[in-house]
Amino acid sequence: MTVVDVPGSKSLTARALFLAAAADGVSTLRRPLASEDTEGFAAGLTALGYRVERTPERWSVQGSPAGPPHDTAEVYCRDGATTARFLPTLTAAGHGTYRFDASAQMRRRPVAPLTRALRALGVDVRHEESEGHHPLTVTADGVRGGELALDAGESSQYLTALLLLGPLTRDGLRITVTRLVSAPYVGITIAMMRAFGVTVSRENTSRGEVFSVPPGGYRAADYAIEPDASTASYFFAAAALTGHETTVPGLGRGALQGDLRFVDVLERMGARVRVDDDRTTVSGTGTLRGITVGMRDVSDTMPTLAAIAPYASGPVRIEDVGNTRVKECDRLAACAENLRALGVSVTTGEDWIEVSPGTPRPARIATRADHRIAMSFAVASLRTPGITFDDPGCVRKTFPAFHEVFARTRAAWGLAAAASPDR
Template identity: 35%
Template sequence: MTDEDSWTAPVAEAPLDAVVRVPGSKSITNRAYVLSALATAPTRVRAPLDSRDARLMLGALAALGARSEETPGGGYLVHPLNPARIHVEETVNVVLGNAGTVARFTPALATLGSSPVLFDGDEAIRRRPIGPLLQALRDLGADIDDDGRAAPPFTVRGHGGLPGGRVDLDSSASSQFLSALLLAAPATEKGVTVRLVGGNPPSEPHIAMTLDMLRRFGATVDRDGVEFHVPPARLSCPVYTVEPDLSTAAPFVVAPLLTGGKVRIEGWPSSTTQPGDYLRGLVTQLGASVSLDEGGLTVEGGGSFSGATLDLHEVGELTPVIASLLCFADSPSVITGVAHLRGHETDRLAALAAELSGLGADVKDTEDGLRITPAPMTAGVFHTYDDHRLVMAGAVLGLRIPGIDVENPATVGKTFPGFVDAWSSMVTA
């Protein structure tokens, strides 16, 4: 570390030979916490992610009446939502930070109590899309006042339940809109039927994740093309174990392509709905050797590879790391299908084009992606825009370019608080 505001990413001086364990999946952790709050009995959530976003979710659920406590050996025991714990005349504050899952998954739960609940967070969360979800919740019977902003801050006035019913939803900006309605559906009076309009949501794997977890908690889920139905249900799951976060593993998975050698990621599941599992096929396509056994995933690379044309619509969160990787290919690359990244923690496409080009690569953002023409890159500051995935992208650059100063590395705490130490240990092992 150079100082608390930047980190000089380490250069790989030799082929890698390292074993890495990444923390639990953020997406699974926060879905598990929400479903646990809606269950009829406490749920022990094992091996969850411990990060800012996960703690914000626990804090939001506590504010809404679902307390939790750490358990021996790690994890949390999450108790069912008890809206009666909130006094009717009090305004409850839910702190969102810059956590999209908290902003989108918890407003429906606020309808189950009898208090006004104010949702607000960092300035960045006020720029992230949520309007279609708020309108869908209104159509299902929620009382929401956003003063016309279609963004935080907004207030949900609980009236002791959410009627539910049929609703059309434009989830093209984020699959989390759909997941939010489906996760809340078992607690509604009539269940929820959602018909998607306005284009396909990005990240089909995250939708599959939501459906799988609903079923594991005891809900019935029916899907017919663009229509989803979840009836009322009494949820229960005494113990839920969270998988390692495969998207957070992305920089470790691609590293051998740039350095040679091998990296093993412990605990990689043999079957998963996580979008990060796409990485296995990608690095194989780019020339790496990949083996998966019951203990984890091993990736071996030779240090050189050709460019590629990639549609990352279903796995958009991998784009920052993949874009950095492709700057070192032997030929140009094109990434498409990720226009929705303009509404993430930052406009990721504009940020990547600016930062990668600023260091020497020829990277242009298009309407729905990036065009990457490799060129010699030099040392410099890699700005991260308070975006955890950009910290990881900067680390990847540093494997081959001495003097990459990654701005604000602490922001990676959103998904992997120990990332800097784990990365440095891998490179220097």
């Protein structure tokens, strides 16, 4: 058995940073993820005037319930979607003028549903170039709150940002959601808000699901970040693909992250899965079966499944993942492009991909600067030596040490060394 220590969750770290910044007092975040995205979020908080102190094992944040300590600031969000969506929402509760810009990759990603919702709440949000995209400026004077409708069918982050804002408004928020993708991430948000002293209620109505958030603010907390379940998916898939076994401690029955359900997909394909209280183990059986599976709620693991799909005994069809077209790249198109480069037969639709069984050949993976494309096809390299990457360093977004950790796993299993990832 190989034990892999996966770094902290990006999703939990970003939410915890928002909550700590908004809370009354000093919060401690234990074992947060240190990566390009989370470092960018922390740097954004610092630019807004929050005090963030960091050591390798814990970060502490001095909260400011009244909004950013600075009344003017410029924040560069890098490639981080959580930074680019959560921090403008945080500043709306303050008083001042705050400008946000981002990388070319993030500028292409939409924020329009969130912008419309903030404007409906009376927040002055202005896009400088393309409506619904960065760069943007928030001129803030607090938020009264009230009722609004939201379409979160493109990204659950829009709903998360507004839920996080709710306790900072004067009257609270009542949000009717007409469509929702990646629903487990909303569950993460609500659970974490509870840890910082706020209880969100939800009910189903004829108009959609309604989330009610009370006013009153957050209290500081000492919060432990669990390992990243999306990152763990690469090591679980590697075990299933190669007939080996891997255990990830810290992810078990009580895990907040819905992406741990990826192991259920592997089990359907023939792997053995054991989920204990504090760890999860996947054992490969030497074969993988073809399946048809909807991955709307665990769509960040879609590329992981697509990358191992050619090695299954039958076709693998992944459905209801249209939202992956507006991630760091169009992930459906990226997976199809790279699988075809490997010599695999692939068909795609607006929200689905079907991969036929095959014998992949070595090829250079076009990562499109997307960390999940690089890490997913690293798994395929376990069965197809010679796979290389045009931008191996893009993994720094969520797991800077990925290639080193993955190489150690490969060596522990006695598999042939991969080609250098930087060629």
